[in-house]
Amino acid sequence: MYSIMWSEHCSYKSSKVHLRQFQEKAPPSDRMLAGMGENAGVIKISDTIAVTFKVESHNHPSFVEPHQGAATGVGGIVRDILAMGARPVAVMDPLRFGAADHPDTRRVLPGVVNGIGQYGNSLGLPNIGGEVVFDPCYQGNPLVNALCVGVLPVDRLQKKEATGAGNVVVLLGAKTGRDGIGGVSVLASATFDDESETRRPSVQVGDPFLEKLLIESCLELYDAGLVVGIQDLGGAGLTCALTETAAAAGTGMKIELDRVPLREPSMLPHEILASESQERMLLIVDPARLDDVLAVAAKWGLLATALGEVTEGQGGRLEISWRGRTVVDVPPGSLADDGPVYARPMREPNDRFLLQADRAETLPRPRTGDELRETLLRLAASPNLCDKTWVTEQYDRYVLGNTVLAQPEDAGIVRIDEESGLGVAISVDGNGRFTRLDPYHGARLALAESYRNVAVTGAVPVAVTDCLNFGSPEDPAVMWQFAEAVRGLADGCQELGIPVTGGNVSFYNQTGAAPIHPTPIVGVLGVLDDVGYRTAMGFNADGDVILLLGE
Amino acid sequence: MARVVVDVMLKPEILDPQGQAVANALPRLGVTGVSSVRIGKRIEIEFDGEPDLEQAREIADKLLANPVIEDFTIHLPAPAEADK
Amino acid sequence: MARVVVDVMLKPEILDPQGQAVANALPRLGVTGVSSVRIGKRIEIEFDGEPDLEQAREIADKLLANPVIEDFTIHLPAPAEADK
Amino acid sequence: MTRVGVVTFPGSLDDGDALRAVRVAGGEAVSLWHDDPALHGVEAVILPGGFSYGDYLRCGAIARFAPVMDSIVKAAGDGMPVLGICNGFQILCEAHLLPGGLTRNQHLHFRNRDQWLRIESVGTAWTGSYEAGQNILVPVKSGEGCFVADEQTLDLLESTGRVVARYVPGPGLSEEGYNPNGSLRDIAGISNEAGNVVGLMPHPEHATEALTGPSVDGLGFFTHVLGHLGRVSA
Ligand SMILES: Nc1ncnc2c1ncn2[C@@H]1O[C@H](COP(=O)(O)OP(=O)(O)O)[C@@H](O)[C@H]1O
Numbered sequence: 001m002y003s004i005m006w007s008e009h010c011s012y013k014s015s016k017v018h019l020r021q022f023q024e025k026a027p028p029s030d031r032m033l034a035g036m037g038e039n040a041g042v043i044k045i046s047d048t049i050a051v052t053f054k055v056e057s058h059n060h061p062s063f064v065e066p067h068q069g070a071a072t073g074v075g076g077i078v079r080d081i082l083a084m085g086a087r088p089v090a091v092m093d094p095l096r097f098g099a100a101d102h103p104d105t106r107r108v109l110p111g112v113v114n115g116i117g118q119y120g121n122s123l124g125l126p127n128i129g130g131e132v133v134f135d136p137c138y139q140g141n142p143l144v145n146a147l148c149v150g151v152l153p154v155d156r157l158q159k160k161e162a163t164g165a166g167n168v169v170v171l172l173g174a175k176t177g178r179d180g181i182g183g184v185s186v187l188a189s190a191t192f193d194d195e196s197e198t199r200r201p202s203v204q205v206g207d208p209f210l211e212k213l214l215i216e217s218c219l220e221l222y223d224a225g226l227v228v229g230i231q232d233l234g235g236a237g238l239t240c241a242l243t244e245t246a247a248a249a250g251t252g253m254k255i256e257l258d259r260v261p262l263r264e265p266s267m268l269p270h271e272i273l274a275s276e277s278q279e280r281m282l283l284i285v286d287p288a289r290l291d292d293v294l295a296v297a298a299k300w301g302l303l304a305t306a307l308g309e310v311t312e313g314q315g316g317r318l319e320i321s322w323r324g325r326t327v328v329d330v331p332p333g334s335l336a337d338d339g340p341v342y343a344r345p346m347r348e349p350n351d352r353f354l355l356q357a358d359r360a361e362t363l364p365r366p367r368t369g370d371e372l373r374e375t376l377l378r379l380a381a382s383p384n385l386c387d388k389t390w391v392t393e394q395y396d397r398y399v400l401g402n403t404v405l406a407q408p409e410d411a412g413i414v415r416i417d418e419e420s421g422l423g424v425a426i427s428v429d430g431n432g433r434f435t436r437l438d439p440y441h442g443a444r445l446a447l448a449e450s451y452r453n454v455a456v457t458g459a460v461p462v463a464v465t466d467c468l469n470f471g472s473p474e475d476p477a478v479m480w481q482f483a484e485a486v487r488g489l490a491d492g493c494q495e496l497g498i499p500v501t502g503g504n505v506s507f508y509n510q511t512g513a514a515p516i517h518p519t520p521i522v523g524v525l526g527v528l529d530d531v532g533y534r535t536a537m538g539f540n541a542d543g544d545v546i547l548l549l550g551e
Numbered sequence: 552m553a554r555v556v557v558d559v560m561l562k563p564e565i566l567d568p569q570g571q572a573v574a575n576a577l578p579r580l581g582v583t584g585v586s587s588v589r590i591g592k593r594i595e596i597e598f599d600g601e602p603d604l605e606q607a608r609e610i611a612d613k614l615l616a617n618p619v620i621e622d623f624t625i626h627l628p629a630p631a632e633a634d635k
Numbered sequence: 636m637a638r639v640v641v642d643v644m645l646k647p648e649i650l651d652p653q654g655q656a657v658a659n660a661l662p663r664l665g666v667t668g669v670s671s672v673r674i675g676k677r678i679e680i681e682f683d684g685e686p687d688l689e690q691a692r693e694i695a696d697k698l699l700a701n702p703v704i705e706d707f708t709i710h711l712p713a714p715a716e717a718d719k
Numbered sequence: 720m721t722r723v724g725v726v727t728f729p730g731s732l733d734d735g736d737a738l739r740a741v742r743v744a745g746g747e748a749v750s751l752w753h754d755d756p757a758l759h760g761v762e763a764v765i766l767p768g769g770f771s772y773g774d775y776l777r778c779g780a781i782a783r784f785a786p787v788m789d790s791i792v793k794a795a796g797d798g799m800p801v802l803g804i805c806n807g808f809q810i811l812c813e814a815h816l817l818p819g820g821l822t823r824n825q826h827l828h829f830r831n832r833d834q835w836l837r838i839e840s841v842g843t844a845w846t847g848s849y850e851a852g853q854n855i856l857v858p859v860k861s862g863e864g865c866f867v868a869d870e871q872t873l874d875l876l877e878s879t880g881r882v883v884a885r886y887v888p889g890p891g892l893s894e895e896g897y898n899p900n901g902s903l904r905d906i907a908g909i910s911n912e913a914g915n916v917v918g919l920m921p922h923p924e925h926a927t928e929a930l931t932g933p934s935v936d937g938l939g940f941f942t943h944v945l946g947h948l949g950r951v952s953a
Pocket of ligand 1: 092093094095127128129130131132384385386388391392406407408409410411
């Protein structure tokens, strides 16, 4: 359990010291109801309505099994949003692939797009934007990031704390199977290489239908006030959910592992605890309301099982029994909070001054009309700049009936309140090449682009989420890139007066010794009081004046 | 007929949402006594000449089955399979 | 094991784009001599007790196959099917 | 106000949109639940889009057995207007209220785009506010929208005016690739003999508000059924 909980993915042991800047430099905000450290940041957008959004990576699973990896990536971020008490209302998908004409891209890309589409479409979540970028540096390590945004009444905000001795711990959703055992600690916390063969059992298969039922039943439970605490099961499965909910409340738990509904009866305790089977949530409920909770689950045809109970306060222990034996007895805080924190060595990459010396001015310029024409056509036809309809038409953009802007716009907009027209605009952006040249400014540029994309729709930008995709933190050059990028993003947010409300770090994105370009993906969310006044990017009418703003 | 059949099924430890959905629907049809349903693919390959099991295996391996999550078996169509 | 297998295939006159896509990809793998590929479903029903062919037929008829576009056959798993 | 029901199956997704479309058209939108056979006094029913019960086996295959469907099949036989959109169309075919079936798109991808349709039949309970031959623009979004039936059935549908809508090229758009899924004879929607039951692959409920849809061309389906019911009950 310790090896999982203290893995890079779960403990943020290499990134923690840097990420603190986001909070230290954050401007004070009275909009923020929940910030970093929660499943996702929650921002108030009116007196009664809040939104929550977050972007997360599912890079390594998507390389091993593109379809299922990408699909379960969407599933995971949606559960994060759901756990905050919100109804998920839209998704976005920033993607990075190797060269467009590489045979392995032909394997990975269709699977990824299909997986994202199938899962998101089946959940009824409109896809309102994303990115498709090709670069050889992602050949052996594509990036699959997924963003979800959700909406909640301000007073429906949920907590993960397992408070109240005697409250019942309930597992809701899918049966637990052997899928994904060690997925997080193994796949996301190690370099990716040819040994992936032996890691194959880590593949998880998603069931979007079950997730849809999970969404509807959780929302019904929230509205009926039946939930004391809730946490999604993602990486590290029950281990993570049990320890985090208990540690957050400073309580203990007594759990009978035999009660966990299993897909394969022969599973051993450590497998049950580590399984990353999808479409499960952990609930803390008042024993007097347990029957009501079970009734809601039954209405939606979901399994709900009481696993045990919360035990008395300070210094409480997590006690897990199986077949009459105690298999775990630890203080939950030691797993969740006492993980190691590293200040890893950093060094500026040797080749950076060479890269910077190789200036764009030295490139040949088109001089004649024909050359210009040829350059323009080449640009327009390049995979990174061409029309992305071939991807986006595989995604449902209309479902829920509130999509006001989506592809090809620079920001997606969803209406949140039909009466007033209140809505949000979101954009996700990143530029690995810029960031490779200069991580500090690359991260700032990603933020600035995303911020502009949101602002030009007419929205007021209010919050930032980020997914920091980097190589191995054990490589001092990568660690330097990471530190610089975080510093750049934190400074940029400070200058723009907008807080980072949550995000995700993905390390070990490399093939052998070669890391990907450092790729911080930045999502900005803005608020429109009335989406009827949004500005789309197309020219509207003949005779309109065209102005160029800025330097 | 020069037909070879490739059956592709999810590995036993992999979740099969399709089969599960069907199994859950059965009680509504008044069917009890079914403990599980698994759904895979049946692929019929028609050869011009002789049925070529080796080649079918190669096609299955490269194209029809996803070795990360699926297993496959290859056989000639059994007469029993036509007992509708 | 009390298993019954139901194979569901699109009727021959219904176009099977998936099978066609596979057939079209074969020359790229260097495979020639395949005249057609059809892709259907293989459904394995596990009964608690004895395998019940009659009940399996009823399930197939009502639920597993759509008679407008599909045919099905039912059989016990043949030993030959395990020849991977 | 005329009550129009929208069924929610587990896995239904466009139920909220269908309910909204009914309201926008001026009707009273009523949620119906798959497990409840009661129709709660509605005078028409919409089966919305989505993935009922996950739609893993075959789209609509399991939904057909929902308790509410028994009541709907019976009411449809008595002339109640029923509109199946996308997954709803698939369910109507599975329930044998409509002939033929819907199979995997021929290009094998889910496809979402704004689609031009020609309304072919205005004699149904849902399409009477259009003119025969009128072109409308509504979203299509499905992975299994390819309508198939045997030749005899197709001929019968054509000769009896039961092809309700067809995919057509948009004005100024390519003559190629206008059919989004390979449907036989470009069929996008059909009706039963009486014209009260209509199945449609594209989504008129997503084209009822200028802000969120490509047009408001879809609204006519919902306004017409309300007018139609007004006349019947008057
Ligand atoms: N993977 C994707 N998912 C959803 N939308 C996407 C995806 N990739 C690109 N898009 C959308 O396509 C449009 C064009 O994208 P892009 O070429 O990246 O625009 P830009 O370069 O102007 O940022 C945008 O609306 C973007 O949101």
